[in-house]
Amino acid sequence: MKGFRFYGFVVALVVLGMIAAACGPTPPPAAPKGKLEIFSWWTAGGEAEGLNALYDVYKKKYPGVEIINATVAGGAGAQAKAVLTTRMLGGDPPDSFQVHAGHELIDTWVVAGKMEPLTSLYKSEGWDKAFPKGVLDIVSYKGDYWSVPVNIHRSNVLWFSKKVFADNKLEPPKTFDDFFKVADALKAKGIVPLVMGTKDGWEAGHVFEDALAGTLGAEAYNGLWTGKTAWTDPKVTEALNNFKKMLAYINTDHSALTWDGAGQYLIDGKGGMMIMGDWTNGWFMSKNFTGYGWAPTPGASGIFVALSDSFGLPKGAKNRDNVIAWLKVLGSKEGQDAFNPKKGSIPARIDPDKNLYNDYLKSAMADWAKDAIVPSPIHGAAASEGWATAYKDTIAVFVAKQDVAATQKALQQACVDAKVCK
Amino acid sequence: MTVQPSRLLIYAILIIFAAFYLMPVYVLLVTGMKGFVEVSLPRMWDLPSGLYFDSFLRAWFGSQAQGFRGLSTNFLNSVKLVVPATLISAMLGSMNGYVLAKWKFRGSEVLFPLLLFGMFIPYQSVLIPLVQTLQKMQLYGSIPGLIFVHVVYGIPITTLIFRNYYATVPTELVEASKIDGASLLGIYRWVMFPISMPGFVVALIWQFTSIWNDFLFGVVVTPNPAVQPVTVTLNNLAGSYIVEWNVQMAGALLAALPTLLVYIFLGRYFMRGLLAGSLKG
Amino acid sequence: MRGLTWDRVTSILLIAPSAIAILIFVYGFIGWTGWVSLARWDGMLQDLTLVGLRNYQKLFDTERFQIDLHNTVTFTLLFLASSLVIGLLLAVLLDQRIRSEGLFRSIYLFPMALSFIVTGVVWRWLLNPGSRELGSVGVNLLFDKAGLGLLKSGWYTDPSIGIKAVAIAATWQMSGYVMAMYLAGMRGIPEDLREAARVDGASELEIYRHIILPLLQPITLSAVIILGHISLKIFDLVSAMTGPGLGFCTDVPAYFMFDTTFRGNHFSQGAAIAIILLLSVAALIIPYLVYTARTEVQR
Structure with missing residues (x-):
């Protein structure tokens, strides 16, 4: 009797296991059209x-x-x-x-x-x-x-709330100087000048690539990714400083938000500007929001970061x-x-x-x-995956620490690691 | 009878901690039961005005329009994964534990800690070869593949549970049967197995819980969303900005339900498994 | 005696499949990962050319990894300390002949039954900092309501807190386990010991300090080992609750490994992180395994 119980148990275990395993995979059925x-x-x-x-x-x-x-x-x-x-x-x-x-x-x-x-x-x-x-x-x-x-x-688009800009009699900025003037004006009104979400880690790298293009111009910017422009160039320092200055104008809860979560500030009229790729346009449409205007990012008129x-x-x-x-x-x-x-x-x-x-x-x-x-490097066009990742991580750290010199050194190192710079 | 103030203090502390542990459950429950009009983050702690199960339905079935996956098929995947994997690894553990406790051989005291070490390793250190090997075994990306992985990496803990359990069985019992001429398998079948139920309960509960709750193997071995276990789907649900937070909460509760039920009804054995996990035989 | 040799063979046969599986899937795979960590495999194309310790060197120079190591230390210390203190406190209190002790015990322990993913999803909302438009949510909202607005914080989104917020969730999940271990240990201490002390005029507090706590030391050791290795390996909780966070303030090596291997395709770098993780866990576990093996022999 004992033996019966033992075998019964083992058989039950095995059968249960096999039934469950047999239910597991879904074999591809040989459908005619596939x-x-x-x-x-x-x-x-x-x-x-x-x-x-x-x-x-x-x-x-x-x-x-x-x-x-x-x-x-x-x-x-x-x-x-x-x-x-x-x-x-x-x-x-x-x-x-x-x-x-x-x-x-x-x-x-x-x-x-x-x-x-x-x-x-x-x-x-x-x-x-x-x-x-x-x-x-x-x-x-x-x-x-x-x-x-x-x-x-297009990566380098500056989106702005038409209403906010009209209420404050502002024009979309063309240069970095304009940008900071507009930002100051908005800040004085208690409006978030630049809305940003940094939750997913790549958004800051996105804004910075546009700051790079806007500061260096198309040719020198291209050179960064082919090795013709050195990452140690003073223009890169300037771009980092511009970006650092921009970070002073962003919403404080940026690290809890994704880019579209931050975009909600714009829709609600609580934020003035946002720098993001033009998928934002599709997102605004899906939110039935029409009160937005657009311009190239500061310094990047005539440049299309694609x-x-x-x-x-x-x-x-x-x-x-x-x-x-x-x-x-x-x-x-x-x-x-x-x-x-x-x-x-x-x-x-x-x-x-x-x-x-x-x-x-x-x-x-x-x-x-x-x-x-x-x-665009952050979106896989300009640099290999490895380089883009190193670039992204460096900028993500920069947002938290804002150390220009160390960041520029790390960016240079990333270029060397990618075997593009020496 | 008077109550001493110190007793009151003790109860007060215990109750405060109970509130701390139950706080997330409260949020899970009230959020899950609220209708869509009442769910807003600032009203997180408010009681629901009635019973609605919208969030649970949404979390279970997903939403085609919003483009996110519900938990239903993946919950079933977890069931299909956890049942065979638990049974097979308990069976294996029982055999191993029996041999290591009652049939020590030269090297068995070396083998045992070597097996045990497998329980502690960070699985990151085997992931890359694991994916490649499973691919060669034609098991990659499938539930049987995941079952296999959990059985293999479950060997150390189940072996430990059974070895410790069988160690409490008097060796005289085995010796006596040996003298009666019973073989190793015979003794297992007639003597050890019939008294193994407590060991099995502990091992089964332990494996059930840890396999159900696993995330890393699920996300690496089964990248296809249709095959993934429920924890991975829940993580994706939570990582997606389009899914409302109340749906995420409802999903979390659904995914937690099986192990919670096991805990509520078999808590005693669950405890034993935990303590076995602490290597205290 | 013939029967005995046959049994020998059977015993080996019974354990062989498991032993071989562990040999391959644990030790073989670790060896393979070790090889990859010394190779130049960086991209979808497998490249096993050995380059020495270069991947490790570069890893330690990487800022993200430095932050991760720092985070792991912070997390481990905080998580261990709070779990041990809370666990011990609850165990001592429950040891005072409490009415409905079973209920309390079950409440403290139930988070152990949950997946880290579930814990992460719930705590990510509880410790959500809220925003200007929404106002406070989660725990911050509770603080507001209780008039404790001062305690509000940005939790895991604030780089100066970051990983510590994750440690709160981990403590919530694991401190009940420590409580259970301590309680089981206390119940194992013979009542006569306490009686004898009481007869000698020791107060309850002194009994705990001088008799019970010293006897619980092996349990503390076990708890440190168990929680410590969980803490070094922590991945699921971070993944579900926060991700790497602003400036990697909630990033951990296990998450970095997953990220760089399976998102960045840097297989050699990922393998190097995995090996470092393994070594840190081994440094904790191996002495313990040796120690328990020895004491068992002595028993």
Whole structure:
């Protein structure tokens, strides 16, 4: 009898374990039309709406394919990047994933041999003529194209509350001197002059890249990322000092807020200005807020600090054909015009239907056509992931300690570590 | 009967601390039960005006429109993970504990601390090879993979629990059976196993709690949101600025429920597991 | 005797799978991580060329890591001290023949059953500093209501507090555990000892100071070891509650490791952090394991 109880127990354990284990995995069913897993960090607001618009275009063309929307929220893609890394390291790539065109795409994924070249697709779709040269350059490596850019974002935009500015008879500042005058005026009125959220760690680095561009000018700024301009340059010191001065005008609860949480100050009329990329435009729209104006960041008129979201084809994608079809939608005029008005960005193609876009985006298109285009480090265009991280961390520490000399030294070291500076 | 002032003071301190420990639970509960119109951070401590379960529903099912994932499928993932992993590792621990307590061999007193050390290591120090190895084993990114990981890294603690438990069983019992001609497995089956229930309860509860509560392995081994255990989903829910705080609170309560229930109903054994964890045999 | 040898074989066979699994998944993997930490693997492409201790050197020069080490020390000291003091205090009070002792005990201990993620989510709101538009929230709001506005603070968003706010949440979760350990220890002390002291005219306080506390020393040691290694490894709580914080004021090495390895793809740097974490835990645990093994033999 005892034996019976023992065996009974063991059998029960094993059976329970096996049942539970069998319920565990969800084996990919052999559906006839297959699936398409799209990985991105576009989870909310205009970004999610834009992505859904793309899905709609795709579903219309390929109704049999089931789209799996694998989004990971949080931190301008910081969470998503961790997920993507473990998936790639673990040999389980999504079918297609969002990646910033430029160094993030090339240094992280292409050089490591994780992507398939898309050159023949570019030729057959005529994309080598549909995208401007600057865009083609940042998705190329060793004579091949590696991803399909869906949009262009501008990093260096100064957003301001029209109401606050009108009430106080202020004009959007063009130079740093103007900026500090305006900030003083706002501060005197008890309004937060510059709203900022630093919770996710990258926002300060974003504002500083625009301060760099505004202080150094396009050519010297570009040189920082190619090694032609030294990070020890006095102009960099000046940029740090400008940035430090700006920090004196920000909201005190910045470290508890994300950029959009801080943006709420602007919407509520309690903040005057904010420096953030032009996804802010899409976010304002999703909040039904229209009382905002925009200008280039101080000193950066005529400079367009750009970044571009793109999608590629990882090696070993499970549904390769469906991905090719997805990329075709992304690169098409139809796809780009469906996505960008909602996302609040301008298309990477040169032939958009301008009527679909709001006033801000029309002005961005005009600037894109005439401004000096320079890349953004914090958003993966100007620097390798490693360098961008070091840059980001250095600026995050700067916000807390505000030590100009030490920060400049650390920035120089980051450039040396990236093997761009000597 | 008069109450001494010192007794009153003792009770007062005890009650103040009880309030400190219960404060988060209070916030969790009242927030979860408030309707959407009443949830605002400045009214965090106010009682709800009625019973609403909106926050729980939102946390459970998520919201397509807002684009965030509910806990429902991931809660089930955790169940599918924790049940087999707990059972298998308890079984393994029982066998190991039996051998180490009653069949010491040359080197077993070295082996035991070597096993134990595995319980204390920061798992960061194995993550990179773990991902690569699981990939080669075709287990990466799946619940069976996660089960495997928890079973392996559960060996030290379950072995410890059972070894300490079997150490309290008189060796004469084993010796007598040996003289009767019973084999090692025979003794386990007829003598040790029937009296192992207390050990199993402690090991099962311990493993259940720690596997349910794990975050690091979940986030690294199962990057796919559809496969992740509930703690990872909860963390994502909380990390996302689009999710209202009351939904986050409701989610936290839901994710805590299974281990809380175990604690409430099996608290006594839970304690024993904790004390076993402190290496006091 | 033939039976005995057969049993020998069975015993080895029974324990072999576990021993091999631990050999590979603990020691082998640690070795592998150690190798990676000495290599040049920086990016998605695995590169195992050895470069010596360069990764460690650079790590110690990194400001973030210096801040992390500082944070770990602060966190560990604060967390250990407050958990031990609260745990001991509660245990002593509960030892006074308290009515509904079981209820109190359960209340103090229940946070142990929760995941650090749950604790983090709740405390991130309790210790939310609030903002100008919202006014106070969480604990600050309670202080306001109680007329203790002076005690309000920015909690984890204030760089001068930072990691200490995380230690509060960790203490909330783990001090009940210390209480339980002490209480179990006190219950294990024979009543005659106390009786004898009372007969000698010792006051209750003196009994605790001179008799019970010294006898509880092994428990304090266990508690320090257990809490200490949890504290060195802390990751989940930071991840759910604060993230790295302003200027990394709530960052810890375990979080940095995850960040740099899986977000920055700096595998060698991540491995170096992991090895440093491991060494610090080993410095705490190995002497303890050796010590317990020895005393057990003596028993």
